[in-house]
Amino acid sequence: MTRPPVLVDEPTYAYMEKWAADHGSDMKCIAEVGCWFGGGTQRIWEGLKRSEFAARGGEYHCFDRWVASRRGARKAATGGVFYSGPHLDVAEGEDILPYFTRFTDGLPLTIHQEDDCAGGPPWHGPPPDWFILDACKQTRAKVLRRFYGDFVPKGTIITLLDLWWLSCREQRKWAKWATREGYLECISDSPQWIFFRVTSPCPVEIRS
Numbered sequence: 123m124t125r126p127p128v129l130v131d132e133p134t135y136a137y138m139e140k141w142a143a144d145h146g147s148d149m150k151c152i153a154e155v156g157c158w159f160g161g162g163t164q165r166i167w168e169g170l171k172r173s174e175f176a177a178r179g180g181e182y183h184c185f186d187r188w189v190a191s192r193r194g195a196r197k198a199a200t201g202g203v204f205y206s207g208p209h210l211d212v213a214e215g216e217d218i219l220p221y222f223t224r225f226t227d228g229l230p231l232t233i234h235q236e237d238d239c240a241g242g243p244p245w246h247g248p249p250p251d252w253f254i255l256d257a258c259k260q261t262r263a264k265v266l267r268r269f270y271g272d273f274v275p276k277g278t279i280i281t282l283l284d285l286w287w288l289s290c291r292e293q294r295k296w297a298k299w300a301t302r303e304g305y306l307e308c309i310s311d312s313p314q315w316i317f318f319r320v321t322s323p324c325p326v327e328i329r330s
């Protein structure tokens with residue numbers, strides 16, 4: 123499969139690939155929000171292929187607006203911090219879903235192209251066993267609120283990806299708050315990612 127441009131570093135992708143390989147057989151539904159050109163989707167599926175996920179009818183839901191922002195177009199053309207893969211010339215405002223489908227060709231994905239993933243109706247689909255969020259930081263809490271009612275207590279794993287996770291004070295504060303209140307339990311973190319397990323049934327509020 124041709125590699126797309128990526129913004130996430132190799133150790134993070136390797137960790138997610140291994141996580142998918144190790145846990146794919148226990149999962150029925152995965153939701154990934156903020157897929158861009160599909161770099162993460164590809165790697166997660168490399169792990170899932172070593173599990174029984176697809177054979178057991180697992181569903182993989184992909185959410186994004188798939189419209190190139192000015193910054194996104196610049197990064198695709200010139201490279202981000204962890205950029206690798208081909209450079210792509212896309213215009214600001216261009217629909218990049220065709221690139222995503224090309225890079226993930228043949229994978230059994232359910233595509234949700236939404237202008238604002240933070241503003242959609244509550245999910246009410248199959249409960250995600252793994253929820254991967256790499257959309258913009260500002261709307262992250264809203265996205266979580268949208269899906270939270272369907273998360274499985276003591277089951278769902280939430281992965282937040284962010285280049286500057288540990289250097290972003292607000293997010294660090296949020297993670298501390300959520301774990302202190304007992305909504306989430308941190309099971310793995312690095313400067314680039316944090317993995318939580320959902321602990322309590324449904325919080326009154328998930329604050330940013």
Ligand SMILES: C[S@@+](CC[C@H](N)C(=O)[O-])C[C@H]1O[C@@H](n2cnc3c(N)ncnc32)[C@H](O)[C@@H]1O
Nearest residue numbers: 129156157158161162186187238239256257258
């Ligand atoms: C940093 S990129 C994701 C990189 C990707 N995870 C990878 O592995 O290459 C962020 C993505 O989130 C999407 N996005 C950000 N905010 C969004 C929103 N509110 N609604 C829909 N998509 C959003 C952007 O379109 C972009 O594709």
